[in-house]
Every structure is written in structure tokens, then in C-alpha cells.
Amino acid sequence: MTVDEFLQLAVSGVVTGGIYALIAIGFVVVYKATGVINFATGELMMLGAFFGWTAMTVLELPFAAALVVAAAGAAGVGALVERVVLRPMLGQRPISVIMVTIGLSSVFKGLAQLLWGGEYRSFPPIFPRKPLELGPVILPSRQAWPFLIALAAIVALAAFFRFTRTGTAMRATADDQATAFGMGIDIRRVFSLSWILAAVTAALAGVVVGVIGGISPQLGAVGLRIFPVVILGGLDSIGGALVGGIVMGVLENLAGGYLDPLFPGAGVKEVAPFIALVLILMVRPWGLFGTREIERL
Amino acid sequence: MEGGTEPAPAPGAGDVILSIERLSLAFGGVQALAGVDLTVRRGSIAAIIGPNGAGKTSLLNCIAGFYRPQHGRIVFEGRDVTRVPAARRPALGLARTFQNIALFEGMTVLDNIKLGAHAHLETGVFGALAYGAGARAEEEALRDEVEREIIDFLEIEHLRNRSVGSLSYGLQKRVELARALAMRPRLLLLDEPIAGMNEEETEDMARFILDIQEERGVTVVLIEHDMGVVMDLCDRVTVLSFGERIADGTPAEVQADPDVVTAYLGTARVG
Amino acid sequence: MLIGNFKETYADDEALFRTPASRAGLAVLLAAALVFPFVASDYLLYLADLVGIFAIAALGLNILTGYTGQISLGHAAFVGVGAYATAIAATRLGLPFWLSVPAGGLVACLAGAVVGLPSLRIKGLYLAIATLAAQVIFEWVFTNWTGVTGGIRGLNVEPAGLFGFAFDSDRRVYFLVFGLLALLAYGAANLFRTRVGRAFIAVRDRDISAELMGIDLFRTKIMAFMISSFYAGIAGGLWVYFARVVTPESFPLSLSIQFLAMIIVGGLGTIKGTLFGAVFVTLVPEGLRAVTQAATRLSPDAMSWLAPMKEIVFGAMIVGFLVFEPHGLAEIWSRVRRFFWLWPFPK
Incomplete structure (x- = not known):
């Protein structure tokens, strides 16, 4: 395989990885703030994508407005879910909390099928057709633009956490709940906000993924890909999610490119990140950049 | 040893x-x-x-x-x-109790106490699944010992089948002592x-x-x-x-x- | 009126069915289970077999997750391992079912030990994610190791036979399934009458103080993984003789989630609840189908709602139980019993 082909694989891996990173960040925000492993992240993404699609095709809004609609709709869903379902589950066993989010994902999938039907839909053309050329690497504009949107969203989120009062309060709560509470931070608001943020992030990611490859109620299955990413990056590290997303995107693309010919029809791409996940946990049981829990009596 | x-x-x-x-x-x-x-x-x-x-x-x-x-x-x-x-x-x-009570919330008082004897019991997984004569004898002897030497002694007969979470702080401490005694x-x-x-x-x-x-x-x-x-x-x-x-x-x-x-x-x- | 029932000896108090009423209940249940295959329709028998097989697998999962606190998102994969091992033992080695099904259990048990091996270091949510990865990887292997598993075409198996008697219908398989279910449920209940089961619960509740009580955490967790996947493997073996074909798509992540739903709905850490949960979670979609079929008279395209409604009801059932009845059907059952215990003077 030539260097050019390698670069092509690597760069389109980075593009996929950027999107993984965006989804994973939504997941990490919720885990950091509330300790919940959110199995519904993929379905929040799918709902967001459908909101955006509806805004564009049914309401015939421009793309930018559709992004806003997707984000707003998802924010509503996030807030509702946190208030009605997750809050009563505070302090319950991990298995219960995990299962609640799995239950939610199933409800979302069913609702989407009822509302939008089960078939595949695609977004109207949005971006200029001209592919982006980076030296020997050619990126179709369907990939380049969504990647840039994902990147912008990640930068905006990082800025929110670093520079706004609310972002700082959320970071403080994640670090030390009791102290944050003592400082007068409204913990419940932080929990609610973290779900809203996660839903908005997921919705943006959903629109981006939808623009690239079309949408259906099964779109949420991509959510599973979060896990290798956050195990690499650490369940509670936003920077880690970014790095982890991109590394996993590149890894699965390279694995697919180089190993698929050896295993015809096997889809090595699908399984490679999970093998990496297991290997990482063997070496570092709390993820590569995750915080180790200190055991106490 | x-x-x-x-x-x-x-x-x-x-x-x-x-x-x-x-x-x-x-x-x-x-x-x-x-x-x-x-x-x-x-x-x-x-x-x-x-x-x-x-x-x-x-x-x-x-x-x-x-x-x-x-x-x-x-x-x-x-x-x-x-x-x-x-x-x-x-x-x-060697046996111990804990500063912050460390009972097993999902078990009854009796099972918490029985658990203390774990290291001195021998039933293996097959014996447990079959609950054969060996396991039965061991459990019955344990129950007897726990009743006679511990539950009577610490005056907690009435708590046997309560879940530990429902007990007052003082009683939880007593159950913890009971569990430590079961460790012989x-x-x-x-x-x-x-x-x-x-x-x-x-x-x-x-x-x-x-x-x-x-x-x-x-x-x-x-x-x-x-x-x-x-x-x-x-x-x-x-x-x-x-x-x-x-x-x-x-x-x-x-x-x-x-x-x-x-x-x-x-x-x-x-x- | 059933008030007043004092146990005479400690041995009576240690029995699984302690009261005359509960022993009578058990007798009635057993009698009903024996009569059922002779009176039930083919469709009901098909469902019963399915419930029985799932109940065996769910018992295994409850031992691991409900009792020992180790979350597994890969239980269906172990059912799959057991199914493939049984099918291979039956077709390649020509073993009879009474050897091939236990072989499936044992191979799954070994697979469980391998997956459980890191459980001393990998804990809690990280372990849950590791079992998710195991699910994905096993599924991939089922599909792609074509030389052994037959790939997507799968493996076909002859019906189980014993002394010339062929278990070639759902009615006949019923006896296999429920015989084994009874045996394995009894085994699971026994486990928690002894030190082995107490150690499982202790590890779930407080692993560190369990260790200081003399419990070897590593051994205990591995043991839970092995027993759990043995049960899964037996369920897989029975699945082979029930479906008579093994294909990779029979053991997806969604089945793992369905097993988790069963133990949540039935009650984490209860044997009785597991059985309730297996029945409930398997039958609710069937009930929904019946309702939808009836609704086609009102609206001809009602059937198109069935798939999404199944998803919604399944999810809502999990969420609803967790929020409103976190101890599941087992707890509802004991509330009902307590009510009748004191009837007609309920407090």
C-alpha cells in the first residue's frame, strides 16, 4: 500500500474520529457531572438528526436554522429526561442507572420509528460540491464540512467550560460535589445543564452524521462506538475524548484498510476498536487518561 | 499452619x-x-x-x-x-469491626453473622449447588453455633431476620460485633x-x-x-x-x- | 387464614420452602407444569420453551449481576458460545444431547472464566464496558470464524434423542427445558444457603470489608462469572435443540439487554424474581402483538405500529420498574403474599 493511500485512510479516519469525539464529549459531560454511563447518547444523536432533518425538509429552513432547531429540540429532551427519569435514580446502584438509560434509548428508537417511519432518509445537499484537497489527500466536501462543524462545536464547548461562570461551576461540581455545594453552586441545576449540554452536543453530532450518510431510527447504533473512545480517553476527561475519538477513528480506518483484504467480508473495522478497548483495560483498568478511583473502607 | x-x-x-x-x-x-x-x-x-x-x-x-x-x-x-x-x-x-459500620446491607442480620464464619467453612461450589449432606451438615452446625454462642449472647434474637439497614446505629454496631465473633x-x-x-x-x-x-x-x-x-x-x-x-x-x-x-x-x- | 406459623427447629427455618402454604404452592405449580404440555396449543408451547430457556440464562445473569454485583452486558454472547459448542459437539463429534448440552455449559463456563479474569483489576462500570466489548467481539467471531461456526449460514442440528425417543417438537423439548430449569433453579437457590452464595452478596455489597472477612475477591468473582456463564451455556445448548439451527444473529447485544431487563423487572438478587422476569419480559411483546392484531379491525395498518410499540413498551417497562418498583416483581409478589397472610385482617 502506498504512502498516499495510507494518508487517505488516516485523514478520513481523523474526520470520522472528529465526529466520534463530539459524541463522546456529550457522554463525558454527563459522566463527569452525574456519574451516569449514558447508553442513550446514540439515540439522543438520532433524535437531534431527525429534528434537524424535519426543520430542513418539512419546514424548509436553511441549514444553520436547522442546526439551532436540532439543538433546541434535543435540549428539551435532555432537560425532560434528566428531570423525570434520572433525578429519581440519583444514588441508585450502577446497574439500575445503566439500565434506565438503556430503557430510554429503546423508547427513543420506538418513538422515532412512530414519528418518522423506519426508512432511510437523506439531507438535501448543503455544502459546496468542490472536494477539499490537502496535498495528495482528497476529502469529499460531504466529509470536510461536517468535520469542521464538529471541530467548531468542540472548540465552543471547551471555551464554555473554561470561560463562562456556568462552565466553571460545572467543572467545580465534577471535581468535588460536596465542596461545590458548600460554595453555593446549585448542584441540581448543574446536573440538568449537563444533560442539556450532552443532548445538544449529541444533536449536533447527529446532524453532522446525518448529512454525511443519511439518517434512520437505527442511527443511534453509532453510539456504541463511544465506548472504545472513552476507554482510551478516560470516562471523565473531555480532552481525552477528543484525542480518543480521533485515535479510534484513525485506528478503525487503518485496521479496515489493511486487514479487510486478509479477512474478506469480515468488517474488521467494526471490531478493531473493541479489541483495542479490551487491550487498554488490561493495561490500565481505568482507561488511558481516566482518573483512578482510590479505594477506601 | x-x-x-x-x-x-x-x-x-x-x-x-x-x-x-x-x-x-x-x-x-x-x-x-x-x-x-x-x-x-x-x-x-x-x-x-x-x-x-x-x-x-x-x-x-x-x-x-x-x-x-x-x-x-x-x-x-x-x-x-x-x-x-x-x-x-x-x-x-484475627477479626475486626469497623469505625464506620460496614455490614452487608443486602443481607439479613443472620446472614451477616454467618458470613463472619466464612473462612472456617469448607463447602465448595459443587457442594453448594447440590446442597448435599456435607453442605447441609455444615450449615446446620453453623446455625446452631451462631444461635447459641452469638445471638443469645448478644441478645439479638428478635433481629435475626431483619435487614441490617432497618436497624438503629447502636444495634448495627452490635450486629457487627456479632459478625466479628462468628469469625472465631x-x-x-x-x-x-x-x-x-x-x-x-x-x-x-x-x-x-x-x-x-x-x-x-x-x-x-x-x-x-x-x-x-x-x-x-x-x-x-x-x-x-x-x-x-x-x-x-x-x-x-x-x-x-x-x-x-x-x-x-x-x-x-x-x- | 394462615396466621401463626412457628418453626420448630433451625433446620426447618433453613429450608427453601418454609411454610406448609409455600410447599403446597410448589406442589400445585409442579402439577400445573406437568399438565401444561398436554393441554397447551403449539404456539403456547413454543412460548413456554422460549421462556424456559431464557429463564435459565437469566438465572445465570442474576447470579453474576444481581447477587455478585458484576454488571455484564455480554450475557447473550455466553449463550451463543454454549450454543455453538453444543452444536459442534453434536454434529462434528456426534455426541448425544445429554453430553453435548453439558459440553456447551462447560465451554461457556471457560469463556466466562477468561472474560472474568480481569475482574479483579477492572471494576464497576469499566468492567461493564469490558463485557460490552466481549459481546461485540464474540458476535464478530460467530459471524466470521466460518470454518467452525458455519458463518451466517450457521449449523443445523438433529433433534435430541434418548433411547430412540426424539425430542422433535416443542412439546417434547418442553420436558427437557423445564426439567433442566427446575434443576438449575434449585441449584441457584441452594447456592445462597451456603458460604459460597453469601460471599457473592458480600462482594456485591462491600468488596473491601468482604475481603477483610476472609473472602478471596478474585476467586469469588471468577466463580460468579463461571457459574453464570455455565447457566448461559446450558441455555444455549437447549436453544440448539429448540431451534435446531444456530446462527450468529441469534445472540445480539439486544438479547443481553433483554436478559438484564428480565432480572431488573423480576428483581435483582432473587431466584423467584428471575423466573417472573423471564416470563414477563418474554410475554409482554407477545401480548402487544395480540392487541395490535385485534386493532387491525379498527385500523388496517395497525401492524406497522407493532415494531416501534415493542421498542417503546420494552424501554418504558425497564424505566418504569426502576423508577417505581426497583425491587421488581418479586417484591410485588411478597407484598401480595403478606396481604393474604394476614387476611382477613390486613393492617
């Missing part, structure tokens, strides 16, 4: 059952224990006292095997147990057995501890803040401060020790 015969109640009372030599333990830069010595005679009740953060619980945790000291030795019944894993120590005759200890480590109890509960607990020592010959090492109880119950008192032993002797001797008074009053220590 262990001899075929269990020692009779308080055999050779007065010999050394536990001896700790130059024990040091540090977490990162914090020195929790700095060369602590401790000798406990068989059949006695020894107290470890000291201000908060003096290293009392750390010392207990080293004896129980939860912490690995960096230096020093722990010798129990003539055997160096410093490196013996925590899970093996109950089989040797020769040395019992009690971390603040009466902290947070009302007067009546305190008296009950003190009586139980005395009975455990006098009637069963079990040696007791306890951590306690209530000086009245310590002075009444204990044969010897060891005082820790900032991870070091600053006094050791009979309750009267320790009470008169000026270093102890200083440590407790919090006057800046010199040197």
Missing part, C-alpha cells in the same frame, strides 16, 4: 499474642505510622488512643491486613503475618465500638466486651475516644500522636503522663 487442636480458653494467659515492631506506614508524603511498637498479652484488653489523625485506624488496618506497612513487623501468635494477605487473616484468628477470633480488633452510642447502649457494649474477654478468653484491642470506658475496661493503654507512640502503660500511668496531656490539649509539641 495451624495445629490440629484448638487452644483451650485462654491458654497460657499472659504470653504475648501480638507483637508489633517498628511499624511504619506512609501514604505519599504523609507519614501515618512512624516506627510504632506494640505488645499485647493474651487474654488482655488493650486500648489504642490518641487525637484524631494520630494513626490509630491505620495501625488497626495494618494488623487486619488492609494496609501494607513499608517497614516493621507484625507477629501474631509467634508467626510473622506482615505480608499475609488480608483475606487469609481471619483463618488465623483469638484476637478481636474493635474500631470505636461505642462511638455514637447512648448511655444504655454503651453500658451493654462494655459488658459484652468484658464478657468476650473473661468468658471466652479472646484478646481485645480497641480504639476508643471515651476515656471513661477505656479506663474501666482496659488493662493497658497505648497512646499515638502523629503516627508515633508517645506513651504506653496501665490506664493510671498513661493518665498521669505529661506528654499525653500535651498531645490531647494540643499544645505545640517540642522536638
